[in-house]
Amino acid sequence: MTRPNCEDYRQLFLNDTPLMDMRAPVEFSQGAFPTSVSHPLMEDDERKAVGTCYKEKGQAAAIELGHELVNGEVKAARVAQWKAFCEANPNGYLYCFRGGLRSQISQQWLREVGIDYPFVVGGYKALRRFLIDTIEQAAAMPVTLVGGNTGSGKTIMVNELANGLDLEGAANHRGSSFGRYVSAQRTQIDFENVLAVEILKKLDAGQRSFVLEDEGKAIGSASVPLPIHHAMQLAQLAVVDDPLDVRLERLLADYVIRMQRDFCTEYGEDAGWVSFAEYLERSMFSIRKRLGNERYDEVLNIQQQAVRQMQATGDLTGHYDWLTILLEQYYDPMYTYQLSKKAERIVFRGQYDEVKAWLAER
Template sequence: MSRPNCEDFRQLFVNDTPLMDMRAPVEFAQGAFPTSVNRPLMLDSEREAVGTCYKEQGQEAALALGHELVHGDIKAERVAQWKAFCEANPNGYLYCFRGGLRSEITQQWLKEAGIEYPKIVGGYKALRRFLIDTIEQVAAQPMTLIGGNTGCGKTIMVNELGNGIDLEGAANHRGSSFGRYVTEQRTQINFENVLAVEMLKKQERGFTHFVYEDEGRIIGSANVPLALNEAMQHAKIAVVNDPVDVRIGRLIDDYVVRMQRDFVARDGEELGWINFAEYLARGMFGIRKRLGLERYEALLNVQQQAVKAMQINGSLDGHDDWLRPLLVEYYDPMYTYQLSKKADRIVFRGEYDEVKDWLVEKTK
């Protein structure tokens, strides 16, 4: 693949261009880009020391300290890591926070090792600004929301539609009390970065009308970007009306079968089952106040007995006994009430395939 112009940020993201992030690990952990890899010029403690020196003694003294901290075998090891990245990703770029001193030092040391490698003009800050602007720009474009009770397959449908934007996927959280995955939820910055890149890729495919799931303001611990959230408050809604049995089947596949498999894959058989049971119990605990203590304890007992039966004989039958009342008594009334406040925005209702076909036709 040819290398895009380093100032053509759209093509950098659309093409999944490899990026070498020279910032310290603590900066990278707060937020980075989907195709970036952290190969820091300085570790956290080194960066902190240099930063303090810069404030107290100026740039020249800070530079001298940086070279003192990163020299000899330490420097050789880091340059070797950079060189390996550059050789593995000849179409990539490097960046630091603003595209300044750290990028220039990295380029200089790489050049001494025989490699010319380009930097991003403006660094992380410019890339991040571009993605924030992208979200705001896409939020202003036409949109339609998919509504429906829990288990209607809204997220599945969003991902089946060419113009669907998966907010929950970008957040790595399903948005409910049971919504976490085995992997950590993305930071707010990473959520926004992944979301913006998905938007850019959809635009690149020619879409101008986008479909989102009818979400609240918060997905797990991630806030839907303000411009997007405000636009969603006025968007038309297509509502999926699937039978309870169909919805329970989806929920068992997603929250029970998949999560048990993922916990065991991560933690091993014994600990995986323990953590799976704890995950379901925590989900129930999160809504205990709304259920009422007596109902909460009864459903929790049914849930945990279902987990034991599943572990002993592989049966999933017991999970219907806590999921069905949870839907009928808690989630369905809550969403029905929320949807009643949006009644003037509902433009279509139907079962899953009917809604999907309507969206394909109406949101081209």
């Protein structure tokens, strides 16, 4: 039975439907969807040539040029790739930018090899508009922020709450100077798309209010979507007041143990240790002006000595020294100042479990 082309965008995302993106690689790299795979009809240079031809000579000439560029073995290789995707994902769909000519040509070529595969009506543009609308819908609902000094476990809490939205997870960045992961941060569009799908699933589960971590305008190189950011400026705030030793353990696990493991998994033992040390050094360098040169040199020396000790003996204790300085002399004063400007919006304070229970009851 032939499946119809799809206009139910909500179900596509709720079901994590496999999507085959027929746009050029440059379009895909700027932003796609969490379940999308790039299998372009045309490569970047081919798309550029066809676009130029369209402007100068019209659609018919552009289509003719496209068939000349993607023909013979080139066409066969691409269609074989599409066919493999379709057979592996019989419930999926293909899409181009607007659900127009590229989708229709791809669909036609697949039919020539015995595959009848539907496309998304409206294409990428319609899917993207749907997700932007979803973000705006969430921003209009009640929002509560969870705040607290660095190491308070705010991201952990957001993920433990049924109505929590993890902005940092969607951005693939922890937001701080030490916030990058081994894997690259998502593009702005990918960040927004991942966040919107998360929102959509929360709404489908019946959530009608959200808890977010207290963030600034930017998370790494990504910007919090404006509707969400505006809602956060008015939101009530619950603050985690965990003691220093508890926060140090969280930072040690996150910035040191996890990152060392991930770098070595990605690059191998020797190169991984080098990359791990460089990650910590570069992160420290990014805040050198605020630390001051003398304090920066002191903390960097302690940090790198701790890395060497960790690599040689497995001893982690040296990391407590530089992390303590970082919290007491940099992060805590900075956040205390930022929090003072939001004092009138603070409605609850307590340790981690107390704040989590209070938020869960709301």
